Amino acid sequence: MPIYDFSCGQCGATFEELVRSTTKDEEVVCPECGGKQAERQISAPSVLGASSNVGGGGCSAPAGSGFT
Numbered sequence: 001m002p003i004y005d006f007s008c009g010q011c012g013a014t015f016e017e018l019v020r021s022t023t024k025d026e027e028v029v030c031p032e033c034g035g036k037q038a039e040r041q042i043s044a045p046s047v048l049g050a051s052s053n054v055g056g057g058g059c060s061a062p063a064g065s066g067f068t
């Protein structure tokens, strides 16, 4: 069961709430003030373009400029 982070829009408290599929955001009650203005915090690990482009040295050619 997923646990979401909520932040109370009333007192600003942050808390975790175990949310079931039948649980609505409106039903989440702040444990601090009892308000029902909790906002679900989306903290998804956004991994965009995880291409490990390591290295790729551009100008690493040995200086062999032949000026004679």
Ligand SMILES: [Zn+2]
Pocket: 008, 009, 010, 011, 012, 013, 030, 031, 032, 033, 034, 035
């Ligand atoms: Zn609150």
